[in-house]
Amino acid sequence: MLDPKDIEAIRAEARHYEDPKAVGVDAMKLAQKRQGWIDDDTLHQLAELLGMSATELEGLATFYNLIYRQPVGRxxxxxxxxxxxxxxxxxxxxxxxxxxxxxxxxxxxxxxxxxxxxxxxxxxxxxxxxxxxxxxxxxxxxxxxxxxxxxxxxx
Amino acid sequence: METPLTQNIRPDREPLDLTGYERAGGYQALRKALTDLSPQQVMDEVSASNLRGRGGAGFPTGKKWSFVPRGEDAPARKYLVVNADEMEPGTFKDRLLLEGDPHQMIEAMIVSAYAIGADTGYLFMRGEYTLAEQRLQRAIDEAREKGYLGANILDSGFSLEIYVHTSAGRYLCGEETALLNALEGKRAIPRHKPPFPQVSGLWGRPTVVNNVETLCNVQHIINCGADWFKRLAATEGGGGTKLYGASGRVRNPGCWELPLGTPLRAIIEEHAGGLLDGYHFRSCLPGGASTGFLTAEHLDLAMDYEAIGAAGSRLGTGCVTVIDDRVCMVALMHNLEHFFAQESCGWCTPCRDGLPWTKRLLGAIEAGKGEPRDLELLEMHCQFLGPGKTFCAHAPGAMMPLETALMHFREDFERHIEEQRCPWRDAAGRSAA
Missing domain, CATH: 3.40.30.10 (Glutaredoxin)
Structure with a gap:
């Protein structure tokens, strides 16, 4: 689940771009910092927050090396x-x-x-x-x- | 010898804060450009300086900027994007500039954005450069507080905001159109050119994408002039200094600012101190994994765009990976093609399917299971994945080391196939080194 503080930070970051989708990777990195990896619930929540489909965000998550879609160690x-x-x-x-x-x-x-x-x-x-x-x-x-x-x- | 790019960088890389940077002469170019020069004059000075891209492709910077639409009919919104996604294997020069002198980067962005008329700048930085990210963010905050960023900078009427955008790791983000897709929040897949980013880039607006080192030269050109800049180079027709690096089994691996066109031998033997005891020079990649191998016969070449290009390679990033006589060239090629196959974005078929194929062929040859026909297959790939055959420069970049390895070290490949083993490893599979 997303933390309210993270949601606020993501919204603030999104104001730096013409399109909020630009912060997709940033948003996942932020959530990951708190919880280690991106589970399905978080992915869906983030996608909704940024106005994109979960599939689109999943496309990003699986493309980049530093986003984890499986649990990782501490x-x-x-x-x-x-x-x-x-x-x-x-x-x-x-x-x-x-x-x-x-x-x-x-x-x-x-x-x-x-x-x-x-x-x-x-x-x-x-x-x-x-x-x-x-x-x-x-x-x-x-x-x-x-x-x-x-x-x-x-x- | 003048070293404008690294003059403020200390050995421990602890950067100057805003006050220290100003005391060292910083933000003078910003004042000069915004108060005395028109955007066109800044652009003309950069064009006259012979500055060429330091990210690998070597395109003339002034020319790149000149394609941005100007005048009353031009779109109001334009972007400047710094490519700080340094991920070319063997390359570690932009990290030095970003960590060591963040204000230099910010000033470079302000002066360059002024020249092209951009009101927003993004620093697209690889996610692993966490220290650089912190330092750049601090520099941006300091500059904004001082009035060097934001609305109506120094009462000039010019406004600019700069944001750091950190990526999450993918080599293709270094390709400028793939970088723009990544910045928009998409997978880093390259775009068709034309239209070029200068006309239709980020969200369809005119956008200039420049490498870190390229841009950091701009304020020095504005401060000291195009003629001064041209004289910094060691070779005729060049311009500026270059950050050269050396890694591998050398005595003193590092990164140095030297005149553009410094001989390869001077970089390896003088600055890097030559090879470690017991090792001998066999080859090198002059500027990253996507450049062609050079050999001992090339050591006296000037490390500039023309001389290295004429030797069948590319200057690339100027960071040299030295390869000694105990390295198996087939295994090394296998490592390189593993990288390129893994980092292919999968968009076009020759790259997506061809690179894993070359990787498998090389793996088989290295393991002593190669067949004579495999060399023909590798050569076929060099042709079919070469320039003009794929959607972007990724696969051609992967083929350049392979093609030159087959040219310079064919015997190594043949011995693996004839002996059905790696001659560089002993019976237990250990490297002979």
């Missing part, structure tokens, strides 16, 4: 798999993360703490290999100790 880890990180031993980072968390891409740890996802180039290739946790950039992440130091910051 923290989402995005690992860059693009070329510069790949050259700088992305394979090793990916395997170390999977081992440490005991999950594969697209999965969430049993305690609901972390979800692991791949992401395209994070625009920080000078710090390769990189990853993002809840929007915070980390890199270079080169060994298991480095991974542990980062993960312990996110309970």
């Amino acid at each position: 923290h989402v880890i995005h690992v860059c798999d693009s070329v510069s990180c790949w050259v700088c031993d992305y394979d090793a980072l990916r395997e170390a993360l999977k081992r440490r968390l005991g999950i594969d891409f697209g999965e969430t740890t049993k305690d609901g703490r972390f979800t692991l996802l791949p992401i395209v180039c994070l625009g920080a290739c000078d710090r390769a290999p990189t990853l993002l946790v809840d929007g915070d950039l980390h890199g270079p992440v080169t060994d298991a100790d480095g991974i542990d130091q980062i993960l312990q910051r996110y309970e």
Whole structure:
């Protein structure tokens, strides 16, 4: 369910555009910040708020990398798999993360703490290999100790 | 050596606030443009400067602006959109400008919006750039409070509002018409051109879409003049400095502002400090995943639009991904085509179906299951997904590295097929590196 504060924020944001539909992605990001992911009820509510069909908004939700239509953990880890990180031993980072968390891409740890996802180039290739946790950039992440130091910051 | 774009950026990237930026000479171009110059004079100065797009395509900026309808009959409402959706793999230059000097970006937008007559500007930024978003929003708030944004700026009669629009991650948003669809709240699918955005863009209104780095040059051109700007370049016919980057297994990966046309060798060997011990240069992507591979024979080329274009590649974003001798080129190509296949918007058939096919072929060759015929199939794709065969530049961009990889490193592909294994990996499947 949408929070009244979010509804107000979405309405305010919509005034920056000729058409309120422009805030579709923003609205989903806002709702997601509070509840982690976009469930069907929220999708329908948002669509009504913005004057678009739920199908249209679903088209947006499924198109963009950072909108989740499934539950995620309390923290989402995005690992860059693009070329510069790949050259700088992305394979090793990916395997170390999977081992440490005991999950594969697209999965969430049993305690609901972390979800692991791949992401395209994070625009920080000078710090390769990189990853993002809840929007915070980390890199270079080169060994298991480095991974542990980062993960312990996110309970 | 002058470095106008990065002169205010500290090593820790902590940005100047409005007062600090003004003290460093900031917002002088805004005053000059709005009080002394007509929009046409601003546009003429930019046209005369040889400034070309820094986002990858390299289109002359003044020319791009000149297609915006002007005069009494022109639509009253126009838009300026900054493409801050930096997502070209291997590229990390716009992040530096956005995080390191947000007021420079805002001033660039105000002066440019004045030139084209836009009353609203949107900064279309990728969702992952959270720090840049905060800093730009703070800069906008400061500028509005000071009267540099809003109604009747500096009593000039010119009004402008700027909004930050953060996206949710999709490479195609970097294509300017797909970006406009995304900004309107649609899937980021490219539009047919013509009409060009300058005539019919955001909600059908005249719209200019420019890259971050491109626009950040504008106020310096207004402050110091087109002739000064042309002299900044290292090569004849160029204009300005360029943010060059280097990543991969180099000693000192980073991003530097250097004269446009600085030799590739200087970027890799001097600024990036050469390769790490035990690694040797084999190839590089000069400006992102959608540019063609260059080899050691190209190291003395000037990194400008003409020289890199003549070598069968593109300057692209100018951020170089260095590829060392322990990297398997087939595996690297597989990584690149995985990216392009995943990021295809699915709108046109050759791209939607062709890119996953190339990815599968490359995956099979890498895994030691390739057939000689696969190389012909890859070459066929280079042709059928090439320029003019698809709806936008996404698939041609994906084919440029593939075509040049097949040209420069064909032997690597053939060895995988002949030996039915990856010669760069040992029997246990580990990379030889």
